[in-house]
Each structure stands twice: as C-alpha cells, then as structure tokens.
Amino acid sequence: MEGVLFAPTPSAEALKAFREKLSPGKVLRLEEASLVLTQELTRLFRELLEALLRGEAVRVVPLEAxxxxxxxxxxxxxxxxxxxxxxxxxxxxxxxxxxxxxxxxxxxxxxxxxxRKRGRELLDELLGEAQELGLGY
Structure with a gap:
C-alpha cells in the first residue's frame, strides 16, 4: 500500500454530472480502452464520488491487503x-x-x-435514558 495521494478535486458540478450518468451496463471509455459498468462498479464509483463531494479524503485499499x-x-x-x-x-x-x-x-x-455499530447502540441507549428522564432529547 502506497502513501496518501492527493489530487485536485474536480468541480462539484462535474462530479455530480458524472455520478448521475453512472448506471450498470453503461460503458466508460478512455481513448481505445473501455469498461462496462457492473452493479458493483457503479456502486463503488458512486460512493467514491459522494465522498469527494462531501470533501472527504479517499483511499482505496484491497480487502486482502x-x-x-x-x-x-x-x-x-x-x-x-x-x-x-x-x-x-x-x-x-x-x-x-x-x-x-x-x-x-x-x-x-x-x-x-x-x-461504529456499538457506538450507535450506545448512543441509542443514552438517548432512550435521556427521554425517560425528560431531558428534552
């Protein structure tokens, strides 16, 4: 795994327009190379673009790494x-x-x-207790 790579983020409009065009079965072309989008690739690209739109840093790591x-x-x-x-x-x-x-x-x-799941469960417990005690949450 390499270090963190930083690249300039395209405009939000360009990211949104590209995200909206993504769908399974469509073909991405870069000069003579092409790739047919599967359901999984479409989901991966959408998640990547949504993270970039939120201004988050993104790193791709193989699961078996x-x-x-x-x-x-x-x-x-x-x-x-x-x-x-x-x-x-x-x-x-x-x-x-x-x-x-x-x-x-x-x-x-x-x-x-x-x-993260345990954190959500603890938060739900705390909110439940706060409601029982009438703390206004």
Whole structure:
C-alpha cells in the first residue's frame, strides 16, 4: 500500500454530472480502452464520488491487503501504540511476519464497522435514558 495521494478535486458540478450518468451496463471509455459498468462498479464509483463531494479524503485499499501497524493505525485514525494494544487484546485479528505484526484490511474494516455499530447502540441507549428522564432529547 502506497502513501496518501492527493489530487485536485474536480468541480462539484462535474462530479455530480458524472455520478448521475453512472448506471450498470453503461460503458466508460478512455481513448481505445473501455469498461462496462457492473452493479458493483457503479456502486463503488458512486460512493467514491459522494465522498469527494462531501470533501472527504479517499483511499482505496484491497480487502486482502496486509497492512503494517502504522498503516492500519492511520486508516483507523488512531495512534500506532493504541492499535498495537487492540491487536494484543485480540480485538483485531493479526499475524506476525518475523517480529512485525500485519493486519488484513478486511479484518480492520470489520473491526471499524463493529465499533461504529456499538457506538450507535450506545448512543441509542443514552438517548432512550435521556427521554425517560425528560431531558428534552
């Protein structure tokens, strides 16, 4: 996995116009090369364009990629020592290559999704308690 790449973002109008034209079965052409859009590719391109429209940074990582602890920590937005603690606690699967830990991108994303789900559940619990107590939420 390479470092972060930055590219100028096209105008919002251009991104929206391109996003609206995307649909399965359509063909993307770049000079003599062409690609028929599948349902999955269409969804991927739309999600990418929507993130760019929100001004978010985007990184594409293959699910089977093996990440270093530094790369994994960067993707999670946490410090490397905190990530290592998660690995040692068994919260994220990993394996060692020599003395170095490696994390599959797929396992990292599964942890991230589970963490977000748990966060939403906790927020729902807090909101429920606030409503029961009449705190106006």
């Amino acid at each position: 093996e990440l270093t602890t530094g790369q994994a920590a960067e993707l999670l937005g946490v410090s490397r020592p905190y990530l290592v603690r998660l690995l040692e606690e068994g919260k994220i699967p990993h394996h060692k290559v020599g003395t170095h830990r490696r994390v599959r991108a797929q396992d990292l994303l599964a942890y991230l999704e589970a963490s």
